[in-house]
Amino acid sequence: MSKKIITPVASLAHILPEDYRALVEKGPHGKSVGIKDLGSFKEITEEHPHCAGCGVSLGVRLALAALPAPEDTLVVGTPGCSFFALSQTAVNYSNTAFGNQNSVASGLKRMLSIRYPDKDKDVVVMAGDGGIADIGLDMTLHSWFRGEKISTIMLDNEVYGNTGGQESGMSPEGQVLHMAPKGKNFKKIPVFEMARTAGCVYGAKVTIASPKRLGMAVNRAILLARELGPTYVQIYTPCPTNMKFSPADTLRIAKEAGKAHYAFEEFMTEEAALRIAAMEGGLEKEPE
């Protein structure tokens, strides 16, 4: 959504909600702001409807703050907790049938590259573990096999949060849940490793407890997807409601997971590594 489109005509500005006017005046459109600037600009998302202390809403908020160009970004979601926060976000946003998000994103990306050949339009899939790893796994993998230039961000809360706590393919082995009283009896699906094998040029695994790394991973993933190919970021976003811990403990749980099964990991192709070095100004001098 470009700033030109959202700016109201002067005679009608007074009837628009205060939040909308603040977005026009102080929004991140056209500026290079990121996670480090949070608190000094108007965020593009507003009033999430999630539970108090929700990890998913923090993940969505941080990922949206890290978008390199929110005015030229299209976010594709799928039903689940992750999609609630997107419906009141000021980016072009599309919801899909459950699990279809990567197919829809592929089509949108191709259409946008025909319609705007001179402009970078980022298509970002932001969906939960159910949408990406369970119901939409085939569509996700095929979009990676085809080398579609889209970024996939998984908000992994390791449970089907909004339907009452069924076990997900991404739940860790042995995890006891509302609808898995004896504990899950198979391992977490290794989507991160599958992304590497399936042809993603960049992948990262982070938790919401390290916001700077999260921002860096999302930023890199979107910028690399513009030119090179599919990218994948997996964000751990614990769920206090279904995992039964206090809302104030979400970050502690995320930090502990960051030391255990969710340690920060990144993979990238050689080309992607060179591109990152060039983008971030750390290009190493070639030996003479």
Next chain:
Amino acid sequence: MYLSVRVDTEKCIGCKICITSCPEPNVFIFLPEQKLVEVNESRCKACGLCTTVCAKEALKIG
């Protein structure tokens, strides 16, 4: 009673760690001149995440 987080302006040093820990958008506003954070109390859901990360114990739910 409506619960929200309150900032102790004498203890706050403006490190901004609470801003990146809050799941709710636009609750914390950073005041660069005073090096403090301000809270939009009508948006806060009082989950307490910011209080657990504040090293200076400048945030309290109440």
